[in-house]
Every structure is written in C-alpha cells, then in structure tokens.
Amino acid sequence: MKHPPGILGSSPLRRDGLEKVTGAARYLDDLPAEGTWVGATVRSRHPHARIVSLRFDRTKAPADAVFVHAGDIDGVNGLQILDDRWPILASKEVHYVGEAVALVAAPTAEDALRAAAAVEVEYEQRPAVLDWEEAARNEPLYELALDEGRCEAILEAAANGDDGLILVEGEYFTGAQEHLYLETQAMLAEWVDGRLAVTGSMQCPYYVKNALQHVFSLGEDAVQVVGRYMGGAFGGKEDYPSLLAAHAALLARAARRPVRIVYDRHEDIVATTKRHPSHTRIRSAVKKDGTLVAARVDFDLDGGAYLGLSPVVLSRGILHATGPYRVPNVRIRGRVLRTDTPPSGAFRGFGAPQSQFAWERHMDRIGRRLGIDPLTLRRRNVLHPGDRLPTGQLMDASCGAAAALEEAARRGDFLRRWKKAEEDRRRDEPLGRGNRPVATGVGLSLAFHGAGFTGLGEHRMRSPVTVRLTAEGRLEILCAATEMGQGAVTVLPMLAADAAGLRIDDVLIHEPDTDVVPDSGPTVASRTTMVVGATAARAAHELVQRIVQWKEEQMGEAALRVEDSRLLGPGGEIGDFRELAREYLAAGQPDAVTVHNEPPPWQRFDEDSYHGSAYPTYSYQAQVIEVEVDTDTLQVRPTRAVAAAEVGKVLHEVQCRGQVEGGLLQAVGWALWEEMKRKDGQLLNDRMTTYIVPTFLDAPEMEVHLIEEPWEGPPHGAKGVGELPMDGPASAVCAAIENAVGIALDSIPATPERLLDHHIEAAQGGRR
Amino acid sequence: MKVHFILNGKAVEAEGRPTDRLLDVLRHVFHLTGAKEGCGEGECGACTVLLDGRTVLSCLVPLIQVDGRSVITVEGLAATEKGHAYLERFALKGGTQCGACTPGIVLSGAHLLQEHPHPSHREVAHALAGNICRCTGYQAIQRALSEEPEAVLDSTLLPAADAEREDGS
Numbered sequence: 001m002k003h004p005p006g007i008l009g010s011s012p013l014r015r016d017g018l019e020k021v022t023g024a025a026r027y028l029d030d031l032p033a034e035g036t037w038v039g040a041t042v043r044s045r046h047p048h049a050r051i052v053s054l055r056f057d058r059t060k061a062p063a064d065a066v067f068v069h070a071g072d073i074d075g076v077n078g079l080q081i082l083d084d085r086w087p088i089l090a091s092k093e094v095h096y097v098g099e100a101v102a103l104v105a106a107p108t109a110e111d112a113l114r115a116a117a118a119v120e121v122e123y124e125q126r127p128a129v130l131d132w133e134e135a136a137r138n139e140p141l142y143e144l145a146l147d148e149g150r151c152e153a154i155l156e157a158a159a160n161g162d163d164g165l166i167l168v169e170g171e172y173f174t175g176a177q178e179h180l181y182l183e184t185q186a187m188l189a190e191w192v193d194g195r196l197a198v199t200g201s202m203q204c205p206y207y208v209k210n211a212l213q214h215v216f217s218l219g220e221d222a223v224q225v226v227g228r229y230m231g232g233a234f235g236g237k238e239d240y241p242s243l244l245a246a247h248a249a250l251l252a253r254a255a256r257r258p259v260r261i262v263y264d265r266h267e268d269i270v271a272t273t274k275r276h277p278s279h280t281r282i283r284s285a286v287k288k289d290g291t292l293v294a295a296r297v298d299f300d301l302d303g304g305a306y307l308g309l310s311p312v313v314l315s316r317g318i319l320h321a322t323g324p325y326r327v328p329n330v331r332i333r334g335r336v337l338r339t340d341t342p343p344s345g346a347f348r349g350f351g352a353p354q355s356q357f358a359w360e361r362h363m364d365r366i367g368r369r370l371g372i373d374p375l376t377l378r379r380r381n382v383l384h385p386g387d388r389l390p391t392g393q394l395m396d397a398s399c400g401a402a403a404a405l406e407e408a409a410r411r412g413d414f415l416r417r418w419k420k421a422e423e424d425r426r427r428d429e430p431l432g433r434g435n436r437p438v439a440t441g442v443g444l445s446l447a448f449h450g451a452g453f454t455g456l457g458e459h460r461m462r463s464p465v466t467v468r469l470t471a472e473g474r475l476e477i478l479c480a481a482t483e484m485g486q487g488a489v490t491v492l493p494m495l496a497a498d499a500a501g502l503r504i505d506d507v508l509i510h511e512p513d514t515d516v517v518p519d520s521g522p523t524v525a526s527r528t529t530m531v532v533g534a535t536a537a538r539a540a541h542e543l544v545q546r547i548v549q550w551k552e553e554q555m556g557e558a559a560l561r562v563e564d565s566r567l568l569g570p571g572g573e574i575g576d577f578r579e580l581a582r583e584y585l586a587a588g589q590p591d592a593v594t595v596h597n598e599p600p601p602w603q604r605f606d607e608d609s610y611h612g613s614a615y616p617t618y619s620y621q622a623q624v625i626e627v628e629v630d631t632d633t634l635q636v637r638p639t640r641a642v643a644a645a646e647v648g649k650v651l652h653e654v655q656c657r658g659q660v661e662g663g664l665l666q667a668v669g670w671a672l673w674e675e676m677k678r679k680d681g682q683l684l685n686d687r688m689t690t691y692i693v694p695t696f697l698d699a700p701e702m703e704v705h706l707i708e709e710p711w712e713g714p715p716h717g718a719k720g721v722g723e724l725p726m727d728g729p730a731s732a733v734c735a736a737i738e739n740a741v742g743i744a745l746d747s748i749p750a751t752p753e754r755l756l757d758h759h760i761e762a763a764q765g766g767r768r
Numbered sequence: 769m770k771v772h773f774i775l776n777g778k779a780v781e782a783e784g785r786p787t788d789r790l791l792d793v794l795r796h797v798f799h800l801t802g803a804k805e806g807c808g809e810g811e812c813g814a815c816t817v818l819l820d821g822r823t824v825l826s827c828l829v830p831l832i833q834v835d836g837r838s839v840i841t842v843e844g845l846a847a848t849e850k851g852h853a854y855l856e857r858f859a860l861k862g863g864t865q866c867g868a869c870t871p872g873i874v875l876s877g878a879h880l881l882q883e884h885p886h887p888s889h890r891e892v893a894h895a896l897a898g899n900i901c902r903c904t905g906y907q908a909i910q911r912a913l914s915e916e917p918e919a920v921l922d923s924t925l926l927p928a929a930d931a932e933r934e935d936g937s
Contacts, residue, residue, distance in 0.1 A: 018855070020870050023846065026801065182806045230866060658903070665906070688809065696910075699906045
C-alpha cells in the first residue's frame with residue numbers, strides 16, 4: 001500500500017467541524033417540526049409495584065391525542081438486546097422508578113404533557129430490592145468465572161504466613177455514573193405504507209433495526225434506521241435508543257403520522273441507563289518484594305432491573321480485573337446482581353474502569369503494607385512482551401504497559417513529588433493538627449484496555465464494509481459507524497484515502513442508513529477505527545487496484561499506480577484519479593467492493609473456560625494526578641494530570657488527544673463528584689443542578705503524551721483509544737488524596753462526606 | 769404580543785407570549801437551531817447567545833426582555849468573515865467533538881476574547897465555567913482560545929446592526 005506523506009498522523013479539519021462550530025449541524029431536535037407530533041412517556045413512580053389499573057381519561061386530554069400501552073404491542077413486548085426480558089412498556093409490574101408504563105402523543109409538546117397527565121395508573125407497591133446485601137442474597141442475573149493456576153492453595157499458604165508470602169485483602173466500591181451527553185435521547189419515527197423509518201441519536205443503527213423488527217414482527221426490508229450526529233453518547237446511546245425507537249414507532253403507528261420523542265434532561269437522567277455500580281473484593285498473595293503471586297477477585301456489578309448488556313460488561317470487567325500485570329495464579333468470579341433500579345448499561349470502559357479501579361487501589365494497598373512506593377511496586381509486576389495474562393494470552397512486542405508507566409512517572413516527576421508529599425503529611429499527622437490549610441498529593445495508576453469486541457465477537461461478525469465510486473469519481477465508504485464526536489467521519493476517510501493513494505477529499509463517507517450501508521457492527525468497544533477503519537481501508541485499496549488493473553489492460557501498460565489522487569505510469573503522471581474513475585464507470589465496470597473484517601487468525605478464545613486471547617491487542621495508559629485537599633473541608637481539587645497513552649499508532653493527533661483528555665476528565669468526575677444519590681429507589685439528584693459534572697474550572701491542567709508501539713494488525717498498528725482513558729484516572733485521584741492527607745479511600749466518588757466518614761472510622765480503628 | 773429586536777444584525781419582529789423562552793423563539797420561529805437545549809434550567813450553557821454583547825442563557829430569557837435589544841447567535845458569528853475564521857481555527861484545534869455544547873462555547877469564547885485579547889488560562893476557565901462540555905476535557909478549548917491571534921478581535925468579529933436600534937428602555 002502507498003502511504004502518501006501527510007495523511008496519517010496529521011490533523012486535518014474534522015469533516016463535521018465547520019458544521020458544528022457554525023451551528024449548522026442538524027441533530028434530531030433541530031429537524032423542522034412541521035407535520036410531526038410530539039411523544040411523551042408515562043413512568044413508574046415506584047421501584048417495584050404491581051400495576052392494578054391503567055386508564056387514559058380522554059376528557060382530560062387534548063382531543064386528538066393518542067395513547068399507547070403494553071396491550072397495543074402486537075409483536076413482542078421485549079427489548080431485544082442479549083435477551084428480550086426488558087419490557088418495551090411495563091404490563092403487570094414495574095421494576096424501577098422511571099420505567100415506561102404508557103405513551104402519549106399530541107401535536108405539540110404542551111399537549112403531549114397534558115395528555116400524559118390524563119393517564120391514571122393505580123399501583124400496589126411491593127418490596128423493592130435496593131441494596132447490595134439484599135441483591136447478593138438473590139439469584140444473580142449472570143455469572144462468570146476465570147481460573148488460572150492454583151490460586152486458593154497459595155492464598156491459604158499466604159494466610160498461614162507460609163512460603164514467605166503475605167496476604168493482602170481489600171474491598172472496593174464504585175458508584176453509578178450518568179453519561180450526561182449534552183444532547184438528550186432523541187428519536188423520530190414514521191410509518192410509510194407499512195414500512196417503518198426511524199432516525200435519531202444512536203450509536204448502533206442495526207441494534208435499533210433488529211430491536212424494531214422484534215417488537216413489530218417485521219422483516220428486514222420493512223425497517224429503515226438512520227443514525228444522525230449525536231451530541232455525545234459515551235455508551236449511553238448503545239442500548240437505550242432501541243427502546244426509545246420502539247416507543248416512537250408505537251406512537252407514530254397510533255397517530256398515523258411522524259412522532260418524535262426528545263427527552264428533557266430530568267427525564268433523561270431518571271430513565272436511561274447508567275454505569276454499573278461495582279463491589280469488588282480482592283485477596284492476594286505477594287512476596288515481600290512486592291511480586292504478585294496469586295489473586296482472588298470477586299467482582300459484583302449492580303445490573304439494575306433487567307439484564308440489558310450486563311453480561312458483556314461483566315465479561316470485560318473480569319478480563320481486565322488484574323490490570324496490565326503478571327499475576328500467575330488467579331481465581332476471578334463475576335456476578336451481575338439484580339436490583340429494582342434502572343438497568344445499568346454501556347458506559348465508556350464497559351466494566352474495565354470498575355474492575356481496574358479496584359485493582360489499582362489494591363496495588364496501592366499492597367505497597368502501603370509492604371512499604372514499597374507505588375512506582376516500584378508497579379515496575380516489579382508490570383506486563384512486558386513475553387508475559388502472559390490470566391487468560392494465558394501471550395503479550396507480543398507491542399505491549400506498551402511499561403513504556404506508558406515510565407513515561408507518565410518521568411513526565412509527572414512522580415516519585416520525587418510522592419515522597420515529598422509523604423514527608424509533608426507525616427509532619428502534619430494526625431490530619432489537621434499541622435498548619436496546612438491545603439495539602440497536596442500525587443497519585444499514579446496504570447490501566448489497559450482490550451480493543452474491539454470481547455472474545456470471538458469480531459470473528460463472528462466479520463464486519464463488512466463497502467466502498468463505492470460516486471458519479472463524480474470519488475470514493476464513498478458505506479458502513480454503519482456513527483459519529484458521536486469521536487471523529488469517525490474523519491478518520492475512516494483518512495484511512496481509506498491513505499490505503500488507496502487518494503487525497504482525503506476524494507473519499508466520502510455515507511451517513512449510517514440501514515437501507516444503504518452494510519452492518520459493519522455497532523459503534524462501541526473502541527472498535528471503529530481499528531476494525532471498521534481497517535476494513536474500509538482494505539475495501540478502498542481493493543477498489544482502486546481494480547480500477548488501475550482495468551486501466552492497465554486498456555492501455556496495454558503495466559506498472560500503473562495511484563498516488564495523491566494522480567495516476568502515475570513509468571513515465572510519470574498520466575492523469576487524475578477522478579477522471580480515471582469516471583472513465584471506468586462509463587465502461588460499465590462494477591462500482592463497488594465489499595470486504596469483511598479479518599480478525600487475526602491466531603486469535604482463539606474459549607468462552608467456557610475464559611482462556612485464550614480475549615482481544616487481539618491492548619492499549620495502555622498511565623497517569624500521574626495531583627490534587628489539593630482542603631484539610632478543613634476535605635474538598636478535593638485536581639490540579640494537574642500527566643498522562644501517557646500507548647495507542648499503537650496515532651492516526652489523527654488532535655482527535656486522539658481529544659479522546660484521552662475528555663476520557664480523563666470523565667474519569668476524574670466519576671472519582672470525585674458524580675454521584676447518583678438514591679433514597680427508597682428515588683433518584684435525589686435528577687437534574688444538572690444537582691448531578692455535578694466537571695466544569696472548566698474543575699478540570700485539572702493536562703499534559704498528554706502519546707506513545708506508539710504498533711501492534712501487528714491494521715490499521716498501521718493503531719489500537720482502540722476511545723475507552724482507555726476512562727480506566728485508570730479514578731484510582732490515581734484516590735491515591736493522590738491518600739498521599740496528601742493519608743485517607744485511603746477505596747470507594748468513589750470521593751466526596752468530602754465520604755472522606756470524613758472514612759477518616760473518622762479509621763481514627764476509631766474501625767478499619768485496617 | 770409583538771417584540772422587535774436586532775437578530776444577528778437585522779431588525780426582526782417576533783409574535784409570541786411575553787414569557788416564551790428566547791431559546792424557543794430562536795429555534796422555532798427563526799429556525800436558528802445552533803443554540804441547543806441541554807438542560808432547560810440554566811446549568812449547561814448550550815443555549816448561550818449574546819444579548820447586547822453579553823452572554824446570556826437563552827433558556828432563561830423571556831421574549832419580552834429582548835425587546836429593542838440586540839441578539840447574536842452562533843449563526844451570526846459564523847456569518848462574519850472574522851467570525852468564520854475564528855470558528856474554523858477553533859475546530860482545527862480540536863475545540864469541538866460532539867458539537868452540542870459548541871455553539872454556546874464559541875460565543876462565550878468570542879465574548880471573552882473581545883474583552884481580554886490575551887486571556888490567561890485562568891481567565892479562559894472562568895469565562896467558560898458556565899458552559900459544560902462532556903467530550904473534550906476542556907483542554908483543546910483552552911488551547912484554541914489562548915492561542916487565538918489578536919487580529920480577529922476587532923469589532924467586525926460580530927455582526928454589526930444594520931438598523932437603528934430602538935431604545936427598549
């Protein structure tokens with residue numbers, strides 16, 4: 001393949017850039033409202049209740065309003081994700097506050113609200129499962145196990161002080177997190193001659209299409225789904241849009257006209273999926289020098305009321321549960337527990353931030369116990385090429401864990417600052433007795449992220465991507481990848497142009513319309529650049545090769561090639577690519593090529609034993625985060641973050657940095673401020689005034705270093721980067737707090753209240 | 769009631785209730801959909817516009833308050849030569865990802881740059897503290913605004929009123 005200089009690694013203006021900065025980009029709610037009705041949802045106010053009666057009082061509703069309830073669903077009243085037990089509309093029972101019970105639509109938003117108020121639901125409340133202990137006593141929704149070596153025997157030896165081993169135990173919690181994409185969930189549905197057309201804010205048009213076919217018992221040809229620009233998603237538009245699309249479609253059928261549903265912020269926070277809360281217990285055996293020998297990890301996720309995507313979140317969680325370290329003996333048990341709360345769902349990182357938060361805090365606990373500093377302890381255990389993961393996967397030369405660790409530690413001047421803060425703190429103990437109104441501390445963490453679908457997912461999908469010629473002689477990529485801000489509509493054409501020898505503006509990308517594009521898979525799992533991008537590049541290369549071959553036959557001339565959109569022969573430039581392409585089309589030659597993703601053939605994974613290579617490659621990120629802690633109020637201010645991300649190959653530097661910086665701040669928000677407070681199943685902070693996400697003033701100054709250790713696969717060794725930055729920072733924040741004030745918090749968010757509780761408990765000797 | 773104001777430099781008239789939100793008037797009456805509703809309660813900044821040259825949250829501004837005044841939206845900023853150049857540089861530097869907060873951010877940024885041509889990092893952070901961005905971690909926005917050349921910061925960045933302003937007071 002030809003690599004014209006300047007495409008990859010450069011940072012061209014993003015394709016959607018001008019539209020977005022000028023306000024011209026049209027999100028779903030920006031479409032003209034003429035002729036469409038507005039839908040609204042009637043929701044459960046109870047975490048668990050039986051629906052005794054449901055009535056629409058037409059006398060109180062606008063005359064032409066329509067009403068839809070579970071009985072109106074003639075296909076399957078279930079959301080097709082992994083199973084279909086999450087009801088589209090609750091029929092007999094409700095299982096979370098905010099669960100949809102009925103739908104209404106009317107010509108205007110005001111009328112729709114009036115119609116919703118005319119729905120009377122009588123409930124009989126039932127006892128609800130709302131806490132970990134009770135959930136853990138019930139049958140889990142899902143379970144997984146991963147065993148390697150002889151973990152329990154070693155832990156027993158360590159417990160007895162045998163073999164020079166030390167037992168270190170810990171327990172860790174993370175809370176739910178709201179995506180808070182700036183654009184709320186939004187969908188528009190219309191039926192035309194028995195055919196359903198849906199457009200809206202979604203990551204996965206084919207997930208939505210499949211779910212709609214299931215609900216309405218429709219064939220493949222009867223549903224069209226078009227994904228629009230999303231005003232943010234972060235996983236929150238992977239699963240939920242299927243439910244919203246079904247709602248809009250039910251209303252559109254009842255109203256016999258297009259119906260749109262756009263959630264207001266309050267509704268979006270209450271009703272949509274969240275990041276799974278997690279509870280992790282770790283028992284580990286280590287040598288005196290800090291070498292990890294064995295670890296038992298019990299990893300529980302709160303799945304909420306219905307299964308949703310939880311099994312795959314759990315799977316990714318346990319596959320990342322011991323971080324990028326050598327742990328020769330492991331026993332990992334994962335469970336999804338069921339509570340009467342909104343279903344937990346996909347959120348950037350997908351279980352890996354939760355399990356790696358626990359693991360990284362555990363590493364700090366081991367260091368504390370053994371008197372080994374955080375950097376040295378990690379250096380002794382970090383994965384190097386030739387080491388194996390608990391699944392038995394051998395790390396190849398592209399394992400950049402140590403490189404990321406060293407770069408972050410060096411650039412962040414970690415060890416010197418950490419030691420200084422340790423000394424400052426010791427002089428000040430017990431906390432608050434000294435003269436420091438503000439204590440400074442620094443924390444280090446390292447995490448990794450497997451790129452693409454887990455296990456054999458990519459092998460099963462073998463995602464197809466089509467590249468075709470337009471009439472004007474440009475290439476157009478047809479795939480289902482969606483644009484949520486991550487930059488797919490820019491990077492995919494860059495990869496295709498690079499592979500085909502074209503200039504970037506000679507490659508277009510079609511909007512993700514299921515009537516036109518093949519199912520190249522969902523836009524999730526840090527897979528779009530690596531999997532869909534690599535496949536688009538192959539398709540583009542293949543199509544241009546065919547055109548060149550055709551031209552060679554026509555001219556009776558060999559050794560033609562395309563470079564920088566010019567057709568070159570042995571004697572120099574012959575013509576321009578667009579002209580050549582038009583000539584080729586005029587000759588009636590086939591205008592499109594479809595190729596399938598080819599995951600590495602060596603990748604094997606046993607889904608029963610969880611052994612093998614769960615992902616073909618991994619990206620790595622280490623960070624040094626500095627905080628200031630007010631020693632009176634225990635308020636924490638993150639001041640600086642130095643991150644080193646090993647991403648294989650940087651394709652678009654500005655966008656790559658943007659992923660790392662944005663993910664890092666989301667993780668800091670999760671670590672410090674973002675808390676979903678529930679009482680009796682009711683969300684107490686269900687608006688932006690009370691659910692706190694980081695503002696400009698809260699953000700630490702960031703310094704991001706990108707490291708390239710290309711893996712053997714395409715595109716050019718690039719690894720997924722979207723989720724990686726979410727995995728490690730939360731632990732580094734807690735470590736920095738510990739360094740500053742000596743409070744070793746193993747539970748986030750690290751609010752002043754939680755820090756104070758922990759401090760008091762520790763002072764009273766209530767905790768180790 | 770009828771309200772008269774200057775919208776992106778042009779005199780306009782809008783019919784509505786006094787309490788109609790400026791955001792809805794801009795989006796539904798004038799089809800200027802750049803300003804977004806992110807929260808509807810003045811927290812997120814996605815609906816930011818300039819009212820007599822100062823940033824306001826259009827979801828909290830009743831229509832009656834704009835009578836006789838000047839409103840500039842992102843579409844107005846994009847329509848001036850210098851505004852467009854500023855916006856393009858903003859995108860090039862990675863200041864926009866999903867784009868939902870962007871129309872508000874670039875207006876807050878333009879307002880800041882007019883008042884402080886070389887803002888410190890702290891000044892940028894304070895001026896933009898009312899605009900939530902969930903994608904960028906704010907770093908690229910910081911770079912875009914701190915490194916913006918002074919050349920764009922004259923009064924032609926924003927659309928000038930081409931009609932005499934009526935005094936609304």
